[in-house]
Amino acid sequence: MDELLDYRCVDFQKLLILKSKQLHISDQECYVLLLIMTLDDIGVKPITPSQISRICSLSLRKIDDILMSLVDKHWISRQHGSLNLKPLQKMLLNQPTQTESQDIDLVSIFEDAFGRSLSQREVQLINSLKCQGFDDEMIVDALNESVKSGVITFRYIEKVLDNWARYGVTKRYAPAKPQTSHNEVEQSIKDYKWWEENE
Structure with missing residues (x-):
């Protein structure tokens, strides 16, 4: 089933319209989800409330809500600073969705x-960062920065998060690659018999 999601074999926009009543998705929620799918299809990254408001008549506050x-x-999740539709897509395909880990208590941090x-x-500013699609870990990373x-x-x-989203940074503090020491030499070099080269 994941291949269907990765290769976009299913028309989720039509499926959403047909199943929205069954899933108790309101008309406005359905409309916003369709707008998000459209922006995703045309390659708009990251998808934010302000991006959505440019193509619809809903107020920015209503979109946030x-x-x-x-x-x-x-129905949607926040991953690496952008909105992710996979939970909704799995629900539309009648796949079980994994419950996400508990949110970090951003206010206390x-x-x-x-x-x-x-x-x-x-x-409210913290909530607006979450509405823009930034996940909790990335917000904490920006705070640490x-x-x-x-x-x-x-x-x-906010500027740090915007820059990361613009340049596709998904995790600020990625684990460093272990450095190889100068003493480690490839085995083929160690075994090379240079005295046999002229023979």
């Missing part, structure tokens, strides 16, 4: 980094 609802219901309680506005740079502001964190 619908996206949060879709994420909460596990931000409060630890800032050294104070967050205001309501700052909590801002702490490392000594500029702990939401504007800086």
